[in-house]
Amino acid sequence: MTIDPRRDHDYARPDARIHLNLFQPFGPVYEWSRTPRPQDYYEFEKYAELVATAERGLFSAVFLGESLRLREHLGALNDIAITGRPDALTLFAYLAARTSHIGFVATLNTTYSEPAELARRLATIDLLTGGRAGWNVVTTHNAWTGENFRRGGYLAAADRYRRAEEYVAAVQELWDAFPADGVPRPVERHGAFVDVEAVPSVPGSPQGQTVYFQAGDSAEGRDFAARRAEGVFTHRIEHDDAVAFTADLRRRARAYGRPGDDLKVFPGAAVVVAETEAAARDKARHFRDVFLTDRRIRQVVESVWGRDLSDELDVDGALPAEGPSVAEQTVANGVVNSADDPRRKAAEWRALAEQRGFTVRELVEHLTSTREFVGTPSAVADELAHLVRSDAFDGLNVTPQSFPDGLDDVVDLLVPALQERGVYPDAYAGTTLRENLGLPESVGHRVPELALLGAVGAAVEGAA
């Protein structure tokens, strides 16, 4: 008699299945010498190779972050990493012709674009793919990003959420105004931040409308997800933390009359599998070494100190005794979330290094380590099955660690192990992203706008 591991635990969802997405961050860290030509990182056919592997592995979607300004270091362009990439929707339009089932989720900012155009472009991708498009709604307010646009950094921090609310409502109305089997009608909306007078020109797709994603962690962000999102991108992945986060999201969604499980939660992670545990560890170590060059370690410290430390920092020694003297971290220094006082951050780092006996290298390795699932296919599959059955999340945004072959091992080794455990599909459920994520009709139709307009501003943060 076989033992069904699903019955060993009192699982919240013993029959749950996991979804895998391909997530490519902006500015990926790959080993450059593995690719003969550096321009291959921008070639659409190379993306098509990577995405074909994902589709062979029955991945639900390709998920791209966005950047509206190239990352800098100490106020100057940073030559340390691969950066730049094709425009997401242009790439997705191309890949639409190379794929048949996988979905495409683009991170698109509401601050420096207009809803009528974005609604048309997303609806076009949704039609070109036969109903496989998704939109990760993000917003920004910083003036540094604004320097790439006519209006500059025009939005106050608090107002960006209000604009985002109006923006998404306008996009929803434009989509509603041209259903797949209907005639377009004009839309006119005038708000504090968004004015729209337009006749939609692109009708709805076989999935009805594009799937909404969101990536934010604050209470406002979670509430926005509960009202507006159908997928959530998060960093929360450790069992207890993830279970609590997902339960909180589902509870908030139910408060808006939703079933709760119509909100799919995707933490980001790297997955490193090999035939043996030792081989998997070696591989993970190798990727970490490629990432953490001496120069990158120094940059991590410099971004907090706010100045060039090349003459005084020994990466195998201790943090500088002096400084930092700057009062705030800035995006231009290379810091993404710059809310912290660098002096406080440096004090935290010094305390941590002292307590753990870390060199700078060890400290930075500790600080920059991202969640990885490392091991044999069966070990990783067991761990993932446990997490998804516990309702810690619905799937993973998997970041490949090489290009374009970075999903080969996941698809060839891990996916069969997941299938053996009954936790992964053997075929696509349908041809649309909604079908393949198990989502009902667009949340834009199921949550009344009255509830949306009555809500306080929501926080949505960039998935970079």
Added chain:
Amino acid sequence: MTAARPAPILALELDGAGAHPAAWTVSAEAPARAPAPGRLADAARAAEGAGFDVVWLAASRPWDGVATGSAHGRLEPLEAAAFLAAVTTRVGLVAETTVEGAEPFHLANRLASLDWAAQGRAGWAPVWSPDRPAPDGGSGSSEHTEHEEVLDAVRALWDTWEDGVLLADEAAGRFLDLDRWHYADVRGEHVRVKGPSITPRPPQGHLPVLGHGPGADLVRVGGADPADAAARADAARAAGAGVVLDVEVVLDTDRPAGVRLAELDARATWAPSGQLRLVGPPAAVAQTLAGLARHVDAIRLDPAVLAVDTPVLAAHVLPALASAGTWAPSSDGAAPTLRAALGLDPAGNRFAERRASDDRPTTAGGRAA
């Protein structure tokens, strides 16, 4: 613009059901509200097979808007062109985008991406707005200035990643060459953009720009009649630009073009668009086009009904032009870049030129340690 090619290249407009607002009512395909990607792909492949040099996707039609209760869905041209890049191998792909209010940063990235998708076969046709092809007012007007600024800012962004910027020097830990990577630092009356672009320099350097307004590599002209079109084309050439002739065609099928047009006009008014409109038997239309050929560098054919007139173009008009020596279908072998097909010189780069003109290599741009 370099010397005109001996023969103009031929472009086919593929947007929607055709140039006539009633085209959808008589398309061979059953009228469907949703644009079908498969049909668009088939149409592009058919155009490529017939020898057209360019497939063109319009941003708007004059009758777009509320008035048409019959309105049919359309795809955004730039995304549609990227989709077609994946299903064609030789044909050029020109997408219209609107300029009024547009952010050069988004345009530069999207258009550069289209050129990466099409491996150097992409072209950009800026139009001022959904209602107007060119900005109002002459040189010095606000709209005119905005148009010039948007085009220049997009080109500046395309220059921000110079050729050779990608080092991938793993030993030195440098993926990029800071001497060949630049801020655009555009600060105009209407547009501002810091740069660099997100998408690296397009394979062609600069996409060819085919437009009505200032700053285009090739200027689009129409005309009330062939003589008018020839005069407009000559004037544009005299001003130093290449010329794209916009031509709407209604052709004889098993029924005379005039009868077909009357039927279409009875269903919807086809207001003059400024394009040259040719109605008649394919031989006569080919003869008129042949007569105009030496005045222009490209002819953009906009069939009244795509599904009906395009096969006639392919079967009769193109062969007639070929046998008259007016046009040659693109031959086998490597696909030309669109710049090359249009006879444009390779694109320069303002930053490379600035660097070359310096006596010493620049260290500007904040070289990191």
